[in-house]
Amino acid sequence: MTTSSEFSREYDVVVVGGGPVGMMLAAELRLAGVDVAVLERLAERSPHSKAFGLHARSLEVLDRRGLxxxxxxxARSWANGHFAGLDEWVDFSVLDSSHPYALLVQQTKTEQLLEERATELGADVLRRHEVSAIQQDDDGVTVDGQRPEGAFRFRAKYVVGCDGARSLVRKTAGIDFPGSGGRVTARLGDVKLREGEDAPMGMERTERGLLFCVPLEEGYHRVATFDFAVGKDPAEELTLDELTSSMREIWGTDHGAHEARWLSWFTDSARLADTYRNGRLLIAGDAAHVHFPVGGQGLNLGLQDAFNLGWKLAAAVHGTAPSGLLDSYTEERRAPAAKVLENTRAQIALMNPDPDVTALRGLVTDWMRLGQVNHYIAEMLTGVGVRYDLDGPEHPLLGVFAADLQLDIAGESRKLSDLMHDGDAILLDLGGLPETAEGVRDWAAEPNGKVRVVEATCADRPELAAVLIRPDGYVAWAADRDGTEVRKNVNAALERWFGQG
Ligand SMILES: Cc1cc2nc3c(=O)[nH]c(=O)nc-3n(C[C@H](O)[C@H](O)[C@H](O)COP(=O)(O)OP(=O)(O)OC[C@H]3O[C@@H](n4cnc5c(N)ncnc54)[C@H](O)[C@@H]3O)c2cc1C
Incomplete structure (x- = not known):
């Protein structure tokens, strides 16, 4: 039923929420030819950045699209990160990654660049559109809401909730969001400190809690207190008075904090959705997982959700998705989120001011000086350790994010990342696919075009015969030169991920 003020349109996919994850997903869907709208209630992006940086796996993912x-x-890059504010830094330079560092980009900038990308590719980004009701049926989803001109009603084949921690899409889909926490309260402000104050930078643990202080631009500092004792009434906004009183309580001084341009508070609540899909409704980013923002992982996790989901949802929209493809999104992305919840909870435990924890911190700091421990934590914080548990013939590369191989293609030197800008899957024939594999080459033929066969040589990996790389950069199948039944195996993998050729 429509009213005269109602604006109505049909899309393949409606993305609810135009934060970083929604924009990333919209761009990926457009790349795959999907008609998509992003509905965002805010008139403009928030000028206040929550996240400060991008980690290695997100940078690798952006590199695959030439971004x-x-x-x-x-932007400045930084070779180190912290774990639980311990004295020993995590060294990212040891990572087996083409981007072994953290890039210091404010969330506002990340959102701006992703929105530009989504709109360049033709996504409809509709601001001041607040979604209030969603209903799915056998044929699609109806999305109702308000925009300044009046009500709107959209229809879509699928709706993805990138609508943050309080996700309406998640609630409407009836997806449980169990978790823990609510014991630690963080009070945060972007403030000016008294002139000449020599406030310690970074993280400082005291007998009462933990402090965080870093300089921002234009004379501002971001300060935050992590309070393990005094909670907060959720109904009350954080005030500058409350922040400075918390600073004095935990730090002993408030360093003359004044002129707050942004105040916010949050807890150590850690929640993970039971599933990321119910029928035609899906969720990604903070809508699917929330945790304490220690180690700078949440936005990164969400961007990778979007990268995993984009090509799969596009295949579902185009009617070419093999059975189970869309459900593999939950299977693959829930596990890394669970690991992030685990490591952030562990970091919170290590930040507790309890004296026994001081002893534990000393021990963990010693461990972090061991190369293998540093490597483990670096892979964990940056997402570089993510490996999907994929079916297929055992190979060390199966489920791994493909390294940015240096290739020789008809005498021209190219990086694997250069071949992936248009979002196709790539079957790298490194001289090991049998000449008779005609069926395989059919996958690349128009109008399928789902998988591009690229003949190349790779001097760095002479043992590799062929590698099938999904649009999200993960290896779906690989064979060495001494492997047998290469063609049979590759056909099974092609069918598993891309349906009938
Ligand atoms: C203090 C702090 C520091 C952080 N630091 C880092 C960091 O360094 N690194 C990192 O990786 N992560 C960090 N995070 C986490 C990161 O900010 C989030 O993970 C990220 O914003 C999630 O992006 P999202 O797109 O999923 O959701 P959001 O950014 O929450 O975006 C959701 C969007 O949906 C819109 N929306 C919601 N409901 C509706 C509706 N009904 N209709 C229309 N629009 C709607 C909202 O207006 C919003 O724009 C930090 C978080 C905090 C709080």
Whole structure:
């Protein structure tokens, strides 16, 4: 039923929420030819950045689409990170990654660049559109809401909730969001400190809690207190008075904090959705997982959700998705989120001011000086350790994010990342696919075009015969030169991920 003020349109996919994850997903869907709208209630992006940086796996992902230089322009990179604010830094330079560092990009900038990308590719980004009701049926989903001109009603084949921690899409889909926490309260402000104050930078643990202080631009500092004792009434906004009183309580001084341009508070609530899909409703980013923002992982996790989901949802929209493809999104992305919840909870436990924890911190700091421990934590924080548990013939690369191989293609030197800008899957024939594999080559033929066969040589990996790389960069199948039944195996993998050729 429509009213005269109602604006109505049909899309393949409606993305609810135009934060970083919604924009990333919209761009990936457009790349795959999907008609998509992003509905965002805010008139403009928030000028206050929650996240400060991008980790290695997110940078690798952006590199696969030729975007990483946009993010690197003018941004500083940093070879280190912290774990639980311990004295020993995590060294990212040891990572087996083409981007073994953290890139310091404010969330506002990340959102701007992703929105530009989504709109360049033709997504309809509709601001001041607040979704209030969603209903799915056998044929699609109806999305109702309000925009300044009046009510709107959209229809879509699928709706994805990238609508943050309080996700309406998740609630409407009836997806449980169990978790723990609510014991630690963080009070945060972007403030000016008294002139000449020599406030310690980074994290400092005291007998009462933990402090965080870093300089921002234009003379501002971001300060935060992590209080393990005094909670907060959720009905009350954080005030500057409350922040400075918490600073004095935990730090002994408030360093003359004044002129707050942004105040916010949150708890250590850690929640993970039971599933990321119910029928035609899906969720991604904070709608699917929330945790304490320690180690800078949440936005990164969400971007990778979007990268995993984009090509799968596009195949579902185009009617070419093999059975189970869309459900593999939950299977693959829930596990890394559970690991992030686990490591953030562990970090919170290590930040507790309890004196026994001081002893534990000393021990863990010693462990972190061991190369293998540093490597483990670096892979964990940056997502580089993510490996999907994929079916298929055992190979060390199966389920791994493909390294940015240096290739020789008809005498021209190319990186694997250069071949992936248009979002196709790539079957790299490194001289090991049998000449008779005609069926395989059919996958690349128009109008399928789902998988591009690329003949190349790779001097760095002479043992590899062929590698099938999904649009999200993960290896779906690989064979060495001494492997047998290469063609049979590759056909099974092609059918598993891309349906009938
Ligand atoms: C203090 C702090 C520091 C952080 N630091 C880091 C960090 O360094 N690194 C990191 O990786 N992560 C960090 N995070 C986490 C990161 O900010 C989030 O994970 C990220 O914002 C999630 O993005 P999202 O797109 O999923 O959701 P959001 O950013 O929450 O975006 C959701 C969007 O949906 C819109 N929306 C919601 N409901 C509706 C509706 N009904 N109709 C229309 N629109 C709607 C909202 O207006 C919003 O724009 C930090 C978080 C905090 C709080």
């Amino acid at each position: 990483v230089d946009r993010f690197r322009a003018g």
